Amino acid sequence: MDDFRTKCLERALLVGTFSAIPHPVAVEVMAQSQPDFICIDWEHAQIGRERIEDLVRAADVHSVTAMVRVPGHAPEAIAAVLDAGAGGVLVPRVSTAEQARAAVSATRYPPIGSRGVGPGRAAGYGYRIPDYLAKANETLVLAIQVETAEGLANIEDIAAVEGVDLIFIGPGDLSVSIDAMGPAGKDKLDRAITTITSAALHAGRAVGIFRPSPADVGRWRRAGISFFALASDTMFLGAAVLDSLDAARKAGSSS
Template sequence: MAYTALPNSFRRDILARRRLIGCWSSLTSHITTEILGQAGFDWILLDCEHAPNDLTTLIPQLMALKDSRSAPVVRPPANDPVLIKRLLDIGFVNLLLPFIESAAAAQRAVAATRYPPLGIRGVSNAQRCNRYGAHAEYAQQIHEHLCVLLQIESRAGIDALDEILQVPGVDGIFIGPADLSAALGHFGDPGHREVQAAIADIHARSHAAGKAVGILTVVEADARRYIEQGFEFVAVGTDQALFRSATQGLRERFPSDGPME
């Protein structure tokens, strides 16, 4: 069954802490995103932080996923209320907010997704999110269907985690291994024992607070280990890495004779 904006079955599954397998999408193409959707992933992360996505590339990707079982999740480039507002207006209901380092930042993230008086989201009555005005009950219904996931990827985020977890409206925690390893002094080595200890600590404290926990890895053995450890939503690869690996492997299987003299 396809994930739909309302009701948001992805949020339901996150709150129930069901296992959800996802894939990271950075190629900014509605065609590659549609292919990912056809593969049957539970969720697909459309990245705006480290990929050149914008509203004009995201809308066709949302359209490409509308008949897929894959739930679209978007990561804006920053925890910015204007960016969040625009992503909500084009139809996203699942957001992963990067680099959260305090309860105040978590509160700002949640507030940016809520209309007043619950938050600060700007009001527009004719956007893609409400079928350009045809869904008259959208504003009354949307708050209970929004999924807000927060990314912990720094020492400050780890230190503030217990307070972040108590912020109403936070549905899940996501761990960014690359930034976390850099922040802990082990750039490029997310498998370092100190990084893995921090990941385990974030996981344990988040679970104790009743929150689902997610992570990204492109290493299959690591993905299986995280799943065995009890991570609920795991991105097991990226479209960019898959494409590069497949094309590089194909080329290497067909060597040429080399350059002509």
């Protein structure tokens, strides 16, 4: 089994980030910091399908696993990123067990699923299809994102679906969906995150979550979450520029 998927399933601490800048240079810069993974955000960023393979390749140069968050549930999108060589897929807005089973089917080859065989980069452009088929089901990570009130209500059924490796919590959309935005909704959101985490762990699934900063990673790690997507390249860029400009202005005004 691939080392990255093994670590996911064994709930080792994994800390990575989202990639939203649609250029391989940005991926390489992040990869040189050696995150445990980079999740290329096809859902929310200005990244087109034709760019995915270049971004995955840029992560591969530095031996960092590239996952891709696809825009929806379409099997064609899931197949496209896996054919490009991604080490895993993050499927957003999974709110029912049926949707979770469909994600498993789209990610795995028969007899487990229904993914089609294609001569993409992952299979050596057709020259290593047998080798890729022999290992793909055992090495690719399937993460499904629970981020709706419906998903919260159905979490036990979703977590019970065989073939799901990791249940990823999207606090932003979840807070909107359950009316728990802002400081006033913090306790309600925390309870929802705890409910999802407990159900997933009880079913034997690893749990992941997005965090905008490392401030409470320790707290959620103690709760059983092991997979952390920390901010994004754009968020890191903006924060670093802001901090540096503020520091320069303070230094200049005090001289």
